[in-house]
Amino acid sequence: MAVRFTLLGDIEVLLDGRPLAVGHLRQRGVLAALVVDAPRVVPVDRLADRVWADRPPQRFRSTLYSYLSRLRQALAAAEEHGVHIGREPGGYRLTVDRSTVDLHRFRDLAAQARAARAAQDGERAAGLFQRALGQWQAETFAGMDTPWFNELRDTLARERLAAELDGNDIALRQGRHSELLAPLTARAATYPLDERLAGQLMLALYRAGRAADALAHYRNLREHLAEELGVDPSDSLRGLHQQLLTGDPGAAAPGWRTWPSGAPP
Numbered sequence: 001m002a003v004r005f006t007l008l009g010d011i012e013v014l015l016d017g018r019p020l021a022v023g024h025l026r027q028r029g030v031l032a033a034l035v036v037d038a039p040r041v042v043p044v045d046r047l048a049d050r051v052w053a054d055r056p057p058q059r060f061r062s063t064l065y066s067y068l069s070r071l072r073q074a075l076a077a078a079e080e081h082g083v084h085i086g087r088e089p090g091g092y093r094l095t096v097d098r099s100t101v102d103l104h105r106f107r108d109l110a111a112q113a114r115a116a117r118a119a120q121d122g123e124r125a126a127g128l129f130q131r132a133l134g135q136w137q138a139e140t141f142a143g144m145d146t147p148w149f150n151e152l153r154d155t156l157a158r159e160r161l162a163a164e165l166d167g168n169d170i171a172l173r174q175g176r177h178s179e180l181l182a183p184l185t186a187r188a189a190t191y192p193l194d195e196r197l198a199g200q201l202m203l204a205l206y207r208a209g210r211a212a213d214a215l216a217h218y219r220n221l222r223e224h225l226a227e228e229l230g231v232d233p234s235d236s237l238r239g240l241h242q243q244l245l246t247g248d249p250g251a252a253a254p255g256w257r258t259w260p261s262g263a264p265p
Contacts, residue, residue, distance in 0.1 A: 003081045005035050005101040008156070009137030011144075015078055022074045025143045026051060027067040032141055034085065034094035035101055036152070043091040053146040068092060103156070106135040110163045122170050129167035136160060161191065168200045177204040188217070192224055195237045206244050207252055214244055 004014040011028040013020045022028050033050040034042055048060050057063050072085050084095045098104045113128035140153045164187065171180055184201040191197055198221045205214035218233070218241045225231050233241070243251040 003078045003083060003097075003100050005096065006137065007032055007035060007101065007103045008106065008135055008140050009102075010142050013075065013078065020074050020077065023067070023070055027070060029141075029144045029146075029149070030064065030067045031071055031094075032144070033148075034092060035096065036103065038094040038096045038098075038101070041088045041091045041093045047092065050146060050148040053148070102135040102137075106132050106163075107159070109135070110159070110166075113163070114166065117166065117170065122174060126167065126170045126174065129163055129170065132163055133160070133167065161187070161194075161197075165196055165200065172200060172203055172207075175207075177207040180204045181208060192221070193228060195221070195225075195234050199237050199240050202240060202244065203251065211244060215241070218244075 002016060006012045006014065011022075011025075011032045013022050013031070022031055029051045030047060033047055044061065044064065048056050048064055051064075052060060068085060075083050075085065081100070082095060082097055083100075086093050086095065098108070109128050109132035113125045113132060116122075116125035116128055140156050141149045164183075168180055168184065171177070180200070181204050184197070184204055188194070188197055188201050198217060202214040202217055205211070205217065218237070221237075222233055225233060232238075240251070242248075
């Protein structure tokens with residue numbers, strides 16, 4: 001039998017592919033708050049703050065203990081896999097294999113991918129980034145709306161985008177610009193002021209024979225940066241723009257090379 005915890009989407013526990021009955025949204029929020037910090041002890045007051053913030057029920061400790069009791073019962077079927085919620089001095093601890101949690105798999109795979117990239121093993125890095133991003137299903141911690149969950153959701157969204165951009169760098173170096181056009185265009189619409197993303201899209205457009213579109217995207221970004229932030233594009237992006245304007249052969253030729261931090265390949 002295999003157990004899997006999912007946080008990068010609906011909060012679920014799967015045993016042999018079938019979801020365990022871990023309760024309603026708030027109870028699943030308690031589980032998620034334990035999974036994120038596993039195997040560290042999470043104090044009771046911190047659990048309550050994560051799940052209810054400044055709107056706890058009148059007898060929140062009793063409610064929390066009830067949720068934890070139900071979660072223990074729901075996870076009993078997974079105990080043979082080392083899954084256990086234990087009471088500790090000051091709080092509760094979830095014992096779980098890190099590899100069974102999609103959030104931890106994402107972070108571990110992304111770290112492995114960056115190590116492979118540093119070793120200039122592009123094929124391995126590309127595969128690892130693809131596996132890391134494949135852990136995502138939908139909105140993280142779907143349905144949970146407290147400051148702690150919202151802040152962590154935003155942090156993870158930034159980590160996801162960073163992994164995507166790192167993977168895009170490799171794909172561009174491997175000459176896979178055509179397959180990046182659609183996802184880069186969609187992401188640029190979501191993050192219109194991200195210069196690294198803009199540089200990747202400009203390069204993909206240029207290498208796909210769409211130089212005019214690449215230059216137009218730079219002009220649009222420059223206008224947005226001026227209007228929204230009152231700044232000009234970075235030196236690295238201006239340098240790429242100049243390469244595209246002058247038809248620098250280096251911009252059209254994919255290859256593995258070292259670039260300044262944040263600069264497109």
